[in-house]
Amino acid sequence: EVQLVESGGVVVQPGGSLRLSCAASGFTFDDYAMHWVRQAPGKGLEWVSLISWDGGSTYYADSVKGRFTISRDNSKNSLYLQMNSLRAEDTALYYCAKDRLDGYTDGDAFDIWGQGTMVTVSS
Amino acid sequence: EIVLTQSPATLSLSPGERATLSCRASQSVSSYLAWYQQKPGQAPRLLIYDASNRATGIPARFSGSGSGTDFTLTISSLEPEDFAVYYCQQRSNSITFGQGTRLEIK
Numbered sequence: 001e002v003q004l005v006e007s008g009g010v011v012v013q014p015g016g017s018l019r020l021s022c023a024a025s026g027f028t029f030d031d032y033a034m035h036w037v038r039q040a041p042g043k044g045l046e047w048v049s050l051i052s053w054d055g056g057s058t059y060y061a062d063s064v065k066g067r068f069t070i071s072r073d074n075s076k077n078s079l080y081l082q083m084n085s086l087r088a089e090d091t092a093l094y095y096c097a098k099d100r101l102d103g104y105t106d107g108d109a110f111d112i113w114g115q116g117t118m119v120t121v122s123s
Numbered sequence: 124e125i126v127l128t129q130s131p132a133t134l135s136l137s138p139g140e141r142a143t144l145s146c147r148a149s150q151s152v153s154s155y156l157a158w159y160q161q162k163p164g165q166a167p168r169l170l171i172y173d174a175s176n177r178a179t180g181i182p183a184r185f186s187g188s189g190s191g192t193d194f195t196l197t198i199s200s201l202e203p204e205d206f207a208v209y210y211c212q213q214r215s216n217s218i219t220f221g222q223g224t225r226l227e228i229k
Contacts, residue, residue, distance in 0.1 A: 035218075045159075045167065045210055047218040059217070062124075095166055107214045109157035111178060113166035
């Protein structure tokens with residue numbers, strides 16, 4: 001079964017840091033680019049970041065550029081999001097998502113999603 | 124940034140009716156547009172990619188059309204499980220989503 005399982009979401013103070021993880025199974029992880037997408041409570045979807053299949057290319061939304069870092073460990077079938085200088089507006093459910101296309105892509109559609117991990121930034 | 128505007132914000136229909144959802148881009152995205160369905164408490168599900176291609180396992184009652192700046196998701200005959208929020212997403216220039224259309228039971 002193809003599956004993505006996120007973890008690491010907690011309540012953190014403004015200015016704090018956090019690392020999210022996503023464990024992948026059921027597909028050849030190192031064939032695909034991967035994404036983080038977030039959803040604030042009661043709001044719509046916002047793309048956060050993309051990493052290429054080999055980790056060699058990364059892209060970020062302007063709202064997180066310079067504060068968040070996406071990475072992956074293909075030997076562990078895992079995706080990560082390091083989040084620094086957190087703000088109240090970063091409060092959201094963070095989804096890990098698989099890109100539809102294999103090989104190199106600068107982003108396509110998201111065909112597999114995890115169930116998300118909740119990050120709350122509050123004092 | 125390419126802004127996607129979805130209309131209507133809320134659509135009230137009955138099972139068996141035809142649903143037509145719109146997504147308009149602030150500049151051309153060619154055919155690089157996808158549609159997702161999200162039910163309460165669940166992750167989004169990919170329905171359509173590249174404007175008109177159904178994703179794996181998606182029923183034939185879902186269809187997508189359009190190119191450039193104007194796109195449509197059509198559900199030919201609504202089933203009870205189709206009532207949900209629908210989002211469009213472009214990948215022509217970075218990645219952005221529309222604000223969503225809520226499809227509710229009339």
